[in-house]
Every structure is written in C-alpha cells, then in structure tokens.
Amino acid sequence: MASLKELKGRINSVKSTQKITKAKQMVAAAKLRRAQAAAEAARPYAERLSGVMGSLASKVAGDSAPMLLRGNGANQRHLLVVVNTDKGLCGGLNANIVKAAKAKAKALIAEGKDVTFYLVGKKGRAPIKRDYPNRIAKHFDTSEVRQPGFEEAEEIADDLIAQFEQGEFDVAHLVYPIFKSALAQDPTVDQLIPVPPPEADGVDGMAGDGAVVDYEPGEEEILEDLLPRYVKTQIFGALLEREASEQGASMTAMDNATRNAGDLIQKLTIQYNRSRQAAITTELIEIIAGAEAL
Numbered sequence: 001m002a003s004l005k006e007l008k009g010r011i012n013s014v015k016s017t018q019k020i021t022k023a024k025q026m027v028a029a030a031k032l033r034r035a036q037a038a039a040e041a042a043r044p045y046a047e048r049l050s051g052v053m054g055s056l057a058s059k060v061a062g063d064s065a066p067m068l069l070r071g072n073g074a075n076q077r078h079l080l081v082v083v084n085t086d087k088g089l090c091g092g093l094n095a096n097i098v099k100a101a102k103a104k105a106k107a108l109i110a111e112g113k114d115v116t117f118y119l120v121g122k123k124g125r126a127p128i129k130r131d132y133p134n135r136i137a138k139h140f141d142t143s144e145v146r147q148p149g150f151e152e153a154e155e156i157a158d159d160l161i162a163q164f165e166q167g168e169f170d171v172a173h174l175v176y177p178i179f180k181s182a183l184a185q186d187p188t189v190d191q192l193i194p195v196p197p198p199e200a201d202g203v204d205g206m207a208g209d210g211a212v213v214d215y216e217p218g219e220e221e222i223l224e225d226l227l228p229r230y231v232k233t234q235i236f237g238a239l240l241e242r243e244a245s246e247q248g249a250s251m252t253a254m255d256n257a258t259r260n261a262g263d264l265i266q267k268l269t270i271q272y273n274r275s276r277q278a279a280i281t282t283e284l285i286e287i288i289a290g291a292e293a294l
Contacts, residue, residue, distance in 0.1 A: 004279065007272040011265060018261035024089060025254035032182065032247040039179050039244040042237050049230055053195070056223050066220065068161070068227040071194035072170055077114045079137065079169040080105060081160065081192060083176035083238045084124030085246045086143040091253035093177060093185055093245055094123040100187035101175045102131060116169065120156065121242070137168075147243065153236035161228055164193050176238035177245040182252050185245035192234060195227055 057069060082101045084094050101124070105115045116137040119125055129136055140156055142148045160172055172193040177185040 011268045014265050021254045021257040028247045028251035035244040035247045039240040042240050046237050066223050074170040077169045078108050079172040081118045081174045082124050083242050084121035086122045090246050090249040093249040097187045098124050098127045104189050148239045150236050154232050156235050157232040179241050179244035182248035
C-alpha cells in the first residue's frame with residue numbers, strides 16, 4: 001500500500017496535469033471558432049467552382065480535354081496525399097486518417113496497383129512509414145508556419161501537377177478529415193488528379209435550367225486555367241478542414257482528460273484520507289495499549 005507521502009505526491013502531480021489539460025482545452029476552444037468559420041466559409045466557393053467545372057466539362061470530351069481532366073490514359077500508379085496534423089493531443093483524429101489511408105492503399109494493392117504516399121503534416125509519418133517504409137514519395141512539412149494557408153496549398157498543388165505531367169503517377173487521391181462538429185471529424189478519400197468531372201448544378205443558368213451559354217475563350221482554354229485552381233482549392237479546403245478538425249478533436253480530448261483527472265484526484269483523495277485515518281487509528285491504539293501496560 002502506498003504511503004501518505006506517495007499518495008500526496010500523486011495527487012499533486014495529477015492536479016498539475018489537470019491544469020495543463022484544462023488550459024489546452026480552453027486554447028483549443030478559442031481557436032476552434034475561427035478555424036470552423038474558415039472551413040465553412042471555403043465550402044461555398046469550392047461548390048460553386050465545382051458547378052462551373054461541371055458545366056464546362058460537359059461540353060468538352062475526348063482528346064480536346066485538358067490532361068488534368070482526361071488523365072494520361074493509365075490507372076496503374078496511385079499516389080495517396082495524406083493530410084495529417086502537426087501537433088498531437090487531439091484524440092484519435094490522426095489514427096483515423098491513417099487508418100483510412102491504409103485501407104485505401106490495401107485495396108489498391110490488392111487490385112495490383114502501385115501505391116505511394118505524399119504526406120502532409122508530421123503525425124501521419126511514423127505509422128505509415130512503419131507499414132510502408134519504401135512507399136513514401138515525399139513529406140511536406142507544414143509545422144514551420146503558424147497556420148497553413150493558400151500559399152502552402154498552392155505549393156503542394158503545383159508540386160503534384162508537375163509530378164503528374166512528368167508521369168510520376170497516374171491517379172492521386174486526397175485523404176483528409178471533414179469537420180462535422182467538435183465530436184465528429186470524418187476521414188474521407190477523394191480523387192484529386194485527374195479531376196473527376198463534377199456534375200453541373202445550374203450555376204447562373206449554365207446548366208440545369210435549359211439556358212444556352214457561350215464561353216469566351218473556348219471551354220478548353222477556360223478549363224486549362226480552372227483545373228489547376230480547382231486542385232489548389234481542394235487542397236486548401238483540406239488544410240482548413242484539418243485545422244478545424246484538429247481543434248475540435250483537441251478540445252474534446254482535453255475535456256475528457258480533464259474529467260478523468262478529476263475522477264482520479266477524487267479516488268486518490270479518498271484513498272489518502274482512508275490511509276491517514278488508518279494511521280491515526282493505529283497510533284491511538286498504540287498509545288492506549290502503552291498506557292494500559294503502565
């Protein structure tokens with residue numbers, strides 16, 4: 001049985017840990033509102049751009065379509081762009097993202113495809129490298145910037161497009177979390193390159209309402225400019241979703257840790273009081289026994 005000194009030391013240690021988790025929870029809660037607002041604000045633009053792309057893509061077909069839309073005609077080499085966080089203490093968020101990436105990789109390998117990884121963020125490197133040590137194509141470090149923004153998304157997109165044009169891969173998939181709430185962040189896998197033709201959704205009469213639209217310059221020229229921008233927008237959205245998911249998961253995890261620390265403090269305090277009472281009782285018995293012996 002632990003001594004009173006040891007119990008008191010453990011209580012103080014857990015109290016110190018509780019202060020840290022409480023502070024981390026408050027910081028995450030403060031950052032969550034801004035990160036959530038940024039992620040939600042980016043979604044309408046991405047949806048609007050997707051609608052425009054759908055209208056344009058429906059008018060372009062065959063070899064006249066840009067390479068980013070039609071692909072290179074092959075489907076053998078697949079690149080998984082996995083977006084993880086740079087910091088820990090966010091529950092099972094990174095583990096779930098890695099799990100989704102590994103499941104996709106396993107399915108592709110079972111089909112006989114060649115799979116490589118393009119890792120964004122620090123926390124996904126170790127578990128993926130442990131299972132696929134020879135399949136890591138590149139690490140993109142976002143830990144040096146306070147909050148990854150469009151510049152980082154543009155750099156990643158330009159790198160991926162250059163690799164695609166050089167024939168280093170045939171298909172790229174984006175693995176990232178979608179922020180639903182502080183309690184739910186769902187990992188998802190979307191095809192990034194070649195850009196999957198989105199469905200036209202009636203943007204300003206361009207589709208869905210029977211209106212006839214003429215484009216100047218031609219659809220091919222507009223798509224040549226829009227497709228790289230679409231890839232950048234998708235990656236930028238993934239980074240924003242990652243930030244919101246990280247803060248939401250961190251707030252939830254730290255709240256649970258704070259509650260668990262409180263429960264542990266309560267149990268240790270009860271154990272401490274019982275041990276202290278037992279020591280006092282033993283001391284009183286010894287005094288009484290000594291007095292009777294006299």
